[in-house]
Amino acid sequence: MRRPLLVAAAGLALAAGCVLAATAADDGADGAPGGAPGAVRAAAQATVLAPGDRQDAPALAGGDLDGRPVALDGFRGDVVVLNVWGSWCAPCRAEAGDLERLSRETRSAGVRFLGINTRDRDRSAALAFVRAHGLSFPSLHDPDGDLLLHFPPALLNPQAVPSTLVIDRRGRVAVAIAGAVTDEQLRPLVTRVAQEDS
Numbered sequence: 185m186r187r188p189l190l191v192a193a194a195g196l197a198l199a200a201g202c203v204l205a206a207t208a209a210d211d212g213a214d215g216a217p218g219g220a221p222g223a224v225r226a227a228a229q230a231t232v233l234a235p236g237d238r239q240d241a242p243a244l245a246g247g248d249l250d251g252r253p254v255a256l257d258g259f260r261g262d263v264v265v266l267n268v269w270g271s272w273c274a275p276c277r278a279e280a281g282d283l284e285r286l287s288r289e290t291r292s293a294g295v296r297f298l299g300i301n302t303r304d305r306d307r308s309a310a311l312a313f314v315r316a317h318g319l320s321f322p323s324l325h326d327p328d329g330d331l332l333l334h335f336p337p338a339l340l341n342p343q344a345v346p347s348t349l350v351i352d353r354r355g356r357v358a359v360a361i362a363g364a365v366t367d368e369q370l371r372p373l374v375t376r377v378a379q380e381d382s
Contacts, residue, residue, distance in 0.1 A: 230361040230369070232376050238356035241266075241349070242334035248322045249301060249310050256351075262296045263378045264351040265370070268332065268340070269323070270303045271313035275364035276346045280317035282367035286374065287321050293378045294353070299323030300331055302345060350377050 241264075245255035256264065267283055269276040287297040301323045304310040310325065324331060332342040339360050340347055350359035350373055358377045361370075 230359050230365075230373060232350075232373055233358055235352070235356070235358075235380065238352065238358055239336070239339065241351045241355050241357050244300075244324065244331050244334060246324045246326065246331065249307055249314065249325050252322075254298070254322050254324055256298065257355075259296050259298065259351075260355055261353055262294045263290075263353055263374065264349075265295065265297045265374060266300065266349040266351060267297065268300045268302055268345055268347040269313075270301065270345055271309040272303065273345050277313070277317070279346060279364045279366065280313075280319060282365070282370070284317060284319050284321075286367050286371060290371075290374055290378065293375075295374055295378050297321035300326050302326045302329050302332060350374055352377050352380060 241256060243255070243257060245253065245257070248254045256266070265283070265287070267279075269280070283297065287295075298321060299319070301310045301313075304313075304325075305327045307325060310323070313319075314323070326332065329342050332340060335342075335349075339357055340349060341362055344362035346364055348359075348361045348365050348370065349357050350370075352358045359373045
Protein backbone atom coordinates (compact mmCIF):
# COMPACT_ATOMS: atom_id res chain seq x y z
CA MET A 185 0.00 0.00 0.00
CA ARG A 186 1.44 3.35 -1.02
CA ARG A 187 0.84 6.31 1.28
CA PRO A 188 2.57 9.67 1.83
CA LEU A 189 4.76 9.72 4.93
CA LEU A 190 6.89 12.39 6.52
CA VAL A 191 9.14 9.83 8.15
CA ALA A 192 10.44 6.97 6.05
CA ALA A 193 10.13 4.40 8.81
CA ALA A 194 9.12 0.80 8.30
CA GLY A 195 9.46 -0.08 11.97
CA LEU A 196 11.02 0.81 15.27
CA ALA A 197 13.95 -0.81 17.00
CA LEU A 198 15.09 -0.38 20.59
CA ALA A 199 18.75 0.57 20.82
CA ALA A 200 20.85 2.01 23.64
CA GLY A 201 17.76 2.95 25.63
CA CYS A 202 16.32 5.01 22.77
CA VAL A 203 13.87 4.15 20.03
CA LEU A 204 15.27 4.53 16.53
CA ALA A 205 13.44 4.33 13.22
CA ALA A 206 14.42 1.89 10.49
CA THR A 207 14.34 2.86 6.80
CA ALA A 208 11.23 2.08 4.80
CA ALA A 209 11.20 -0.25 1.83
CA ASP A 210 7.91 1.20 0.48
CA ASP A 211 9.37 3.98 -1.65
CA GLY A 212 7.74 5.43 -4.72
CA ALA A 213 9.34 5.49 -8.13
CA ASP A 214 10.70 8.98 -7.50
CA GLY A 215 12.56 7.81 -4.40
CA ALA A 216 10.16 9.54 -2.02
CA PRO A 217 8.42 7.44 0.59
CA GLY A 218 5.16 6.22 -0.82
CA GLY A 219 5.69 8.44 -3.85
CA ALA A 220 4.51 11.55 -1.98
CA PRO A 221 4.05 14.33 -4.55
CA GLY A 222 6.60 17.10 -4.29
CA ALA A 223 8.69 15.30 -1.66
CA VAL A 224 12.43 15.22 -2.17
CA ARG A 225 14.47 12.44 -0.59
CA ALA A 226 17.45 14.08 1.08
CA ALA A 227 18.33 11.88 4.06
CA ALA A 228 18.10 8.21 4.92
CA GLN A 229 14.98 8.70 7.01
CA ALA A 230 13.29 11.91 5.87
CA THR A 231 11.94 13.96 3.00
CA VAL A 232 10.94 17.57 2.54
CA LEU A 233 7.18 17.55 2.21
CA ALA A 234 5.57 19.77 -0.43
CA PRO A 235 4.20 22.98 1.17
CA GLY A 236 0.58 22.11 0.34
CA ASP A 237 0.89 18.78 2.16
CA ARG A 238 2.22 20.19 5.44
CA GLN A 239 0.39 20.32 8.76
CA ASP A 240 0.63 23.23 11.19
CA ALA A 241 2.90 22.58 14.14
CA PRO A 242 1.03 22.67 17.45
CA ALA A 243 1.45 25.59 19.82
CA LEU A 244 4.18 24.71 22.28
CA ALA A 245 5.09 26.79 25.31
CA GLY A 246 6.71 26.23 28.65
CA GLY A 247 9.83 26.88 30.65
CA ASP A 248 13.33 26.30 29.40
CA LEU A 249 15.97 24.52 31.46
CA ASP A 250 16.56 27.72 33.45
CA GLY A 251 12.83 28.26 34.00
CA ARG A 252 12.48 31.11 31.48
CA PRO A 253 9.36 31.09 29.26
CA VAL A 254 9.80 29.84 25.69
CA ALA A 255 7.11 29.48 23.01
CA LEU A 256 7.38 28.03 19.52
CA ASP A 257 5.22 30.91 18.25
CA GLY A 258 8.06 33.26 19.19
CA PHE A 259 10.10 31.77 16.34
CA ARG A 260 7.47 32.43 13.63
CA GLY A 261 9.10 33.79 10.47
CA ASP A 262 12.19 31.64 11.02
CA VAL A 263 12.78 28.03 10.05
CA VAL A 264 12.81 26.05 13.30
CA VAL A 265 14.71 22.83 13.87
CA LEU A 266 12.92 21.19 16.79
CA ASN A 267 14.98 18.42 18.40
CA VAL A 268 13.68 16.01 21.05
CA TRP A 269 16.43 14.77 23.36
CA GLY A 270 17.21 13.39 26.79
CA SER A 271 20.44 13.38 28.78
CA TRP A 272 19.98 9.60 29.28
CA CYS A 273 19.93 8.92 25.52
CA ALA A 274 23.18 7.77 23.87
CA PRO A 275 22.14 8.69 20.29
CA CYS A 276 21.21 12.16 21.59
CA ARG A 277 24.76 12.57 22.85
CA ALA A 278 26.09 11.39 19.48
CA GLU A 279 24.13 13.97 17.46
CA ALA A 280 24.49 16.95 19.83
CA GLY A 281 27.72 18.29 18.34
CA ASP A 282 26.32 18.22 14.80
CA LEU A 283 23.16 20.02 15.92
CA GLU A 284 25.10 22.77 17.68
CA ARG A 285 27.41 23.28 14.68
CA LEU A 286 24.45 23.43 12.29
CA SER A 287 22.64 25.83 14.62
CA ARG A 288 25.56 28.26 14.55
CA GLU A 289 26.18 27.94 10.81
CA THR A 290 22.56 28.42 9.68
CA ARG A 291 21.52 31.24 12.02
CA SER A 292 22.30 33.92 9.42
CA ALA A 293 19.85 32.17 7.03
CA GLY A 294 17.01 32.64 9.52
CA VAL A 295 17.18 29.17 11.06
CA ARG A 296 16.64 28.72 14.80
CA PHE A 297 17.02 25.59 16.88
CA LEU A 298 14.78 24.66 19.79
CA GLY A 299 15.10 21.54 21.91
CA ILE A 300 12.54 19.58 23.86
CA ASN A 301 14.25 17.88 26.78
CA THR A 302 12.14 14.88 27.70
CA ARG A 303 12.08 12.41 30.60
CA ASP A 304 14.75 14.24 32.56
CA ARG A 305 12.88 14.90 35.80
CA ASP A 306 15.94 16.58 37.28
CA ARG A 307 16.91 19.69 35.35
CA SER A 308 20.49 19.37 36.60
CA ALA A 309 21.07 16.29 34.39
CA ALA A 310 19.75 18.18 31.37
CA LEU A 311 21.83 21.27 32.19
CA ALA A 312 24.94 19.09 32.53
CA PHE A 313 24.20 17.65 29.05
CA VAL A 314 23.88 21.19 27.63
CA ARG A 315 27.19 22.26 29.19
CA ALA A 316 29.00 19.09 28.12
CA HIS A 317 27.98 19.55 24.49
CA GLY A 318 28.17 23.35 24.38
CA LEU A 319 24.56 23.74 23.24
CA SER A 320 23.66 27.39 22.73
CA PHE A 321 20.01 26.97 21.73
CA PRO A 322 17.16 26.81 24.28
CA SER A 323 15.29 23.66 25.22
CA LEU A 324 11.82 23.33 26.68
CA HIS A 325 11.82 21.17 29.80
CA ASP A 326 9.25 18.39 29.30
CA PRO A 327 9.94 15.79 32.01
CA ASP A 328 6.71 13.85 31.47
CA GLY A 329 6.64 14.04 27.64
CA ASP A 330 3.42 16.09 27.69
CA LEU A 331 4.57 18.47 24.93
CA LEU A 332 5.28 15.55 22.62
CA LEU A 333 1.63 14.49 22.86
CA HIS A 334 0.58 17.72 21.12
CA PHE A 335 1.89 16.27 17.84
CA PRO A 336 0.10 13.60 15.80
CA PRO A 337 2.07 10.34 16.22
CA ALA A 338 2.67 10.25 12.45
CA LEU A 339 4.71 13.46 12.82
CA LEU A 340 6.36 12.80 16.15
CA ASN A 341 6.28 9.46 17.92
CA PRO A 342 6.67 10.24 21.64
CA GLN A 343 8.64 7.00 22.03
CA ALA A 344 11.19 7.96 19.35
CA VAL A 345 14.01 9.78 21.09
CA PRO A 346 15.86 11.49 19.56
CA SER A 347 13.55 12.95 16.93
CA THR A 348 13.91 16.07 14.82
CA LEU A 349 11.34 18.21 13.02
CA VAL A 350 12.00 21.05 10.59
CA ILE A 351 9.24 23.65 10.75
CA ASP A 352 8.90 26.15 7.91
CA ARG A 353 8.59 29.92 8.25
CA ARG A 354 4.78 29.66 8.30
CA GLY A 355 4.81 27.26 11.23
CA ARG A 356 4.14 24.05 9.28
CA VAL A 357 6.04 20.78 9.72
CA ALA A 358 8.12 20.28 6.58
CA VAL A 359 10.33 17.39 7.74
CA ALA A 360 10.12 14.75 10.48
CA ILE A 361 12.98 12.42 11.38
CA ALA A 362 12.74 9.63 13.95
CA GLY A 363 16.13 8.69 15.29
CA ALA A 364 19.53 10.31 15.45
CA VAL A 365 20.56 12.60 12.62
CA THR A 366 23.92 13.79 11.33
CA ASP A 367 24.92 17.17 9.96
CA GLU A 368 25.26 15.56 6.53
CA GLN A 369 21.66 14.30 6.65
CA LEU A 370 20.03 17.34 8.23
CA ARG A 371 21.82 20.23 6.50
CA PRO A 372 20.31 19.73 2.99
CA LEU A 373 16.83 19.42 4.49
CA VAL A 374 17.20 22.61 6.52
CA THR A 375 18.78 24.45 3.58
CA ARG A 376 15.94 23.49 1.26
CA VAL A 377 13.25 24.68 3.70
CA ALA A 378 15.19 27.89 4.45
CA GLN A 379 15.37 28.72 0.73
CA GLU A 380 11.61 28.51 0.26
CA ASP A 381 9.53 31.64 -0.12
CA SER A 382 7.49 32.17 3.05
